[in-house]
Amino acid sequence: MASKAITAPKNKAHELTFFEKLGNRFSNFRKRFEDGSLGTKLAHFIFGAGNFYHKQYVKGAIFLLLQIAILAVMIFCPSINDTPYGWKALANLPLKNLSEGGGFDPLTGHFTSGSDCKLMILFGFVTIALIIIYIMLWNMSIASSYKADMDKKIGKKPTSFKEDMAELLDGKFHVLMLTPTCIAATVFTILPTIFMIALAFTTYNSQDMNDLGTNLFRWNGLQNFAAVFTGEGSLGMEIKNRFLPVLGWTFIWAIFATLSCYFGGIILALLINKKGLNGKKVFRTVFIFTIAIPQFISLLAVRNLLGEYGPFNQFLKDLGWITESIGFLGLKTGDSESLAKVMVIIVNMWVGIPYTMLMTSGILMNIPADLYEAARVDGASTFKMFFKITLPYVIFITTPYLISSFIGNINSFNTIFLLTGGGPTYTGYQAGGTDLLVTWLYKVTIDQGSYNTGAVIGIFTFIITATITLITYRRSKAYNEEDTFQ
Amino acid sequence: MKKFLALMLVFVLAASMLTGCSGGGSSSGGKDDGVIRVWVGEESAEFYQKVCDEYIEAHPDFGYKIEVKGMDTGSVAGTITNDPTAAADIYTVAHDNIGKLASTQCAKPITDEALVNQVVADNPASFQKVIYSTLDGNQYLYGVPYISQALFMYYNKALVSEEEAKTFEGLQAAAARENTKAITVTGDDGFNMCFALLATSVVDHGTSVKIYEGAESVSGGSKGVSNCQGDDTVAIVRWLQEYAADPNGFKWASPDGWEADLDKDNKGVLAVIGGAWHYNTAKAALGESNLGITMIPTFTLTEAACEGLTGVSAGDVYRGGTFADCKCFMINANSAASKYAKEQELIAYMASKEIQNRSYLECLNVPAYVGAASYIEQCYKDGKVTESQFNLAAMQVSMAEWGIPQPFITGTLNTYYYSKNGPAIFRAMIDKTAYPTTGDQILTETESLESIRKGLYLIEYIWMHGVTPDSFPASLPEKA
Numbered sequence: 001m002a003s004k005a006i007t008a009p010k011n012k013a014h015e016l017t018f019f020e021k022l023g024n025r026f027s028n029f030r031k032r033f034e035d036g037s038l039g040t041k042l043a044h045f046i047f048g049a050g051n052f053y054h055k056q057y058v059k060g061a062i063f064l065l066l067q068i069a070i071l072a073v074m075i076f077c078p079s080i081n082d083t084p085y086g087w088k089a090l091a092n093l094p095l096k097n098l099s100e101g102g103g104f105d106p107l108t109g110h111f112t113s114g115s116d117c118k119l120m121i122l123f124g125f126v127t128i129a130l131i132i133i134y135i136m137l138w139n140m141s142i143a144s145s146y147k148a149d150m151d152k153k154i155g156k157k158p159t160s161f162k163e164d165m166a167e168l169l170d171g172k173f174h175v176l177m178l179t180p181t182c183i184a185a186t187v188f189t190i191l192p193t194i195f196m197i198a199l200a201f202t203t204y205n206s207q208d209m210n211d212l213g214t215n216l217f218r219w220n221g222l223q224n225f226a227a228v229f230t231g232e233g234s235l236g237m238e239i240k241n242r243f244l245p246v247l248g249w250t251f252i253w254a255i256f257a258t259l260s261c262y263f264g265g266i267i268l269a270l271l272i273n274k275k276g277l278n279g280k281k282v283f284r285t286v287f288i289f290t291i292a293i294p295q296f297i298s299l300l301a302v303r304n305l306l307g308e309y310g311p312f313n314q315f316l317k318d319l320g321w322i323t324e325s326i327g328f329l330g331l332k333t334g335d336s337e338s339l340a341k342v343m344v345i346i347v348n349m350w351v352g353i354p355y356t357m358l359m360t361s362g363i364l365m366n367i368p369a370d371l372y373e374a375a376r377v378d379g380a381s382t383f384k385m386f387f388k389i390t391l392p393y394v395i396f397i398t399t400p401y402l403i404s405s406f407i408g409n410i411n412s413f414n415t416i417f418l419l420t421g422g423g424p425t426y427t428g429y430q431a432g433g434t435d436l437l438v439t440w441l442y443k444v445t446i447d448q449g450s451y452n453t454g455a456v457i458g459i460f461t462f463i464i465t466a467t468i469t470l471i472t473y474r475r476s477k478a479y480n481e482e483d484t485f486q
Numbered sequence: 487m488k489k490f491l492a493l494m495l496v497f498v499l500a501a502s503m504l505t506g507c508s509g510g511g512s513s514s515g516g517k518d519d520g521v522i523r524v525w526v527g528e529e530s531a532e533f534y535q536k537v538c539d540e541y542i543e544a545h546p547d548f549g550y551k552i553e554v555k556g557m558d559t560g561s562v563a564g565t566i567t568n569d570p571t572a573a574a575d576i577y578t579v580a581h582d583n584i585g586k587l588a589s590t591q592c593a594k595p596i597t598d599e600a601l602v603n604q605v606v607a608d609n610p611a612s613f614q615k616v617i618y619s620t621l622d623g624n625q626y627l628y629g630v631p632y633i634s635q636a637l638f639m640y641y642n643k644a645l646v647s648e649e650e651a652k653t654f655e656g657l658q659a660a661a662a663r664e665n666t667k668a669i670t671v672t673g674d675d676g677f678n679m680c681f682a683l684l685a686t687s688v689v690d691h692g693t694s695v696k697i698y699e700g701a702e703s704v705s706g707g708s709k710g711v712s713n714c715q716g717d718d719t720v721a722i723v724r725w726l727q728e729y730a731a732d733p734n735g736f737k738w739a740s741p742d743g744w745e746a747d748l749d750k751d752n753k754g755v756l757a758v759i760g761g762a763w764h765y766n767t768a769k770a771a772l773g774e775s776n777l778g779i780t781m782i783p784t785f786t787l788t789e790a791a792c793e794g795l796t797g798v799s800a801g802d803v804y805r806g807g808t809f810a811d812c813k814c815f816m817i818n819a820n821s822a823a824s825k826y827a828k829e830q831e832l833i834a835y836m837a838s839k840e841i842q843n844r845s846y847l848e849c850l851n852v853p854a855y856v857g858a859a860s861y862i863e864q865c866y867k868d869g870k871v872t873e874s875q876f877n878l879a880a881m882q883v884s885m886a887e888w889g890i891p892q893p894f895i896t897g898t899l900n901t902y903y904y905s906k907n908g909p910a911i912f913r914a915m916i917d918k919t920a921y922p923t924t925g926d927q928i929l930t931e932t933e934s935l936e937s938i939r940k941g942l943y944l945i946e947y948i949w950m951h952g953v954t955p956d957s958f959p960a961s962l963p964e965k966a
Contacts, residue, residue, distance in 0.1 A: 109826030331741030
């Protein structure tokens with residue numbers, strides 16, 4: 001008996017696109033202005049005016065205060081570290097008319113600092129975010145007043161602030177709960193991501209800042225992206241000569257590291273779950289030890305084990321098989337790159353297999369026994385049952401894990417950095433033989449100060465991982481045939 | 487309503503976060519809270535807190551409390567430039583950070599006449615060249631030296647005699663006897679490379695090498711003059727190539743660390759060139775009784791090294807070079823202007839000869855002032871320090887005579903001496919391995935005179951420009 005998937009019916013109804021939704025929000029502006037009360041008309045200019053008109057004083061006051069606050073920031077341009085917000089921040093965004101600063105009064109010790117381009121860009125984006133918030137508040141203020149108009153028209157009393165708050169704890173409780181997450185995502189993820197992307201279009205690296213002056217850099221369009229092909233960027237020929245080899249190895253590593261741990265884990269789980277095996281719990285516990293020990297300790301221990309003076313090399317020397325230590329992990333210039341690559345994949349199996357083993361054990365125990373029973377009745381062999389029942393079942397359940405594991409391995413900083421440090425190194429280049437995009441990114445930014453090139457590498461890494469995730473996941477059975485495995 | 491609340495919270499959170507990043511740092515400096523905070527090396531924090539407490543006791547009208555904190559002086563400059571508003575009012579850095587800290591407006595000039603005079607009177611000319619920087623078109627004193635440091639050599643006394651430790655050839659003979667390598671360095675960066683690049687003739691302490699010479703007094707980021715193409719440098723590279731290729735010669739530090747090489751059980755190497763900050767690690771690797779400390783040895787140029795060169799002759803003797811540095815007190819630009827006078831008064835006290843001497847006795851910090859050697863010797867004669875403690879200081883003072891201060895350039899973040907692959911190319915030359923040169927070109931033949939000249943030209947070009955050139959000049963050396 002083979003597994004058969006039943007495809008769930010798809011909802012073919014037209015779903016509004018993001019832009020359609022956005023358009024709908026603004027398309028009825030005219031209608032609201034014409035049909036709305038005096039308060040609604042006033043709300044187009046003064047936030048909360050409509051709420052005051054409908055005696056929703058608290059709500060109106062909050063809208064008004066926010067309008068005043070945002071306008072005050074935009075007009076008076078408060079500054080931090082001599083870098084302003086508001087309209088001046090927008091004027092600063094082109095990064096023109098920069099000041100090197102340095103005015104100093106020797107008698108008093110008073111001192112003026114120069115422009116800081118990082119803050120200029122950051123505050124520029126914060127100001128743009130404020131403008132977006134201002135527009136949304138504007139729309140909300142009008143909508144709030146218009147809703148009160150409509151409520152009045154049908155004889156309902158406009159909702160009070162207290163009722164709105166109560167609704168937040170009742171019907172809109174999910175909003176209350178999701179708000180902190182949205183705020184955190186905006187402040188700690190979206191804003192830094194936009195800032196990082198922006199750096200890819202600048203000359204922000206220590207070399208150019210030497211020539212321009214500290215904290216000063218400029219926009220340079222797509223030059224950093226072009227440097228991947230021309231080598232005319234802050235990293236010189238490195239970005240051109242090492243990008244493709246590093247990208248290629250990143251893929252090879254991700255494929256081998258993922259598949260070796262995945263199938264290794266399945267095989268181990270099958271062995272441990274084999275009927276009649278005594279001491280299953282003991283075996284499981286032994287392998288779980290590798291998870292219990294922090295990964296970096298395991299990796300550093302292996303690094304020492306295979307090091308120049310490590311026990312493994314010493315053992316081979318004592319046997320008389322070698323006279324010079326073997327550079328298993330490519331820690332020295334001139335060591336074998338291929339050997340180092342094979343070694344990191346093998347060592348990674350040691351730390352990666354137990355995770356899959358643990359997960360697969362659970363899945364194996366949950367495969368319905370009647371599937372095997374029916375297969376046996378039909379005369380299926382053990383081999384056939386494995387390929388027709390066990391493996392499809394496990395793959396179906398673990399596809400999302402497989403994808404996330406692949407992406408995780410593309411960004412597997414710890415394993416490479418702690419084991420080989422990216423080595424063996426090549427003279428003239430930061431990127432060594434086993435460097436992944438992510439470890440190279442670390443060296444490019446932290447060691448070389450080429451933040452703009454680092455941002456380019458980061459963007460490429462994101463594009464690659466996002467593309468692979470979307471394509472593979474959307475094409476997987478786990479996505480298309482959710483809850484349908486039989 | 488839900489979006490309204492969410493947006494309001496986003497706004498409040500974003501604003502509070504960005505405000506939190508600000509601290510002080512405006513043109514008027516930070517707040518004056520009645521405390522002067524001082525950062526010194528971790529090993530000296532307790533000592534300087536003690537002497538500062540004594541100062542306050544002796545000067546009740548000083549008007550400020552003093553809080554001293556120990557920091558890793560190797561990385562403190564980065565900490566300060568990342569967030570100068572969070573740094574102490576007075577901090578300690580190696581002098582080569584002065585250009586960076588001054589140009590990033592993390593440091594305030596020192597203008598107190600008495601303190602400036604004290605610095606001029608007490609410090610050697612070599613230090614005085616590297617403690618000034620320019621601001622607003624004027625040259626100012628920025629750093630007040632109080633600790634001196636230079637590289638020297640640790641060696642395994644159990645396996646190497648005192649006489650053998652005087653020359654690279656002696657070390658090589660000892661290594662051949664012990665079937666191991668003679669000497670290593672603690673890293674392959676530009677700082678450690680100076681043992682070869684800055685090697686000087688024992689006859690006149692001379693070298694043709696110049697690194698940003700004349701740049702320290704020039705505003706606007708001029709990089710001065712550099713030279714890495716002299717015949718003596720070519721001969722030294724050839725000599726080191728030969729010495730590194732010898733099974734008992736030079737080796738780069740193991741990836742397990744130079745201490746693993748030096749370890750008395752591993753016997754991976756007999757000696758290591760290092761600084762005072764490696765003392766405890768070297769002692770742990772060899773044990774105090776086996777730990778020898780001496781100057782960086784001399785070496786003699788061979789016939790092969792001098793072949794085809796006119797500026798050097800076989801038999802010329804050179805001593806391994808070093809950067810001779812000083813650690814300095816500096817004032818944070820973000821410190822309140824009202825503290826300015828008292829900060830300078832406090833620095834004058836902490837950098838005085840008397841406190842430097844006490845710092846040597848209690849923390850083994852080698853004094854930076856002229857004539858400190860005689861004080862160090864006297865302390866040993868008086869039995870105030872042990873032999874290895876005396877050697878640690880005496881060898882640094884001796885080596886300082888053979889070295890130059892690390893270069894830096896006013897108005898720039900840092901020089902290219904340490905970065906942009908200069909040190910990596912030097913290592914490849916010594917290892918005789920391939921390295922990229924101009925454009926996509928790879929130099930695979932690394933032994934001929936022409937290829938060595940090309941390599942040295944590249945290094946000099948990188949020092950000056952931060953990148954490799956588009957092509958080589960028609961003939962090398964480019965300059966005499």
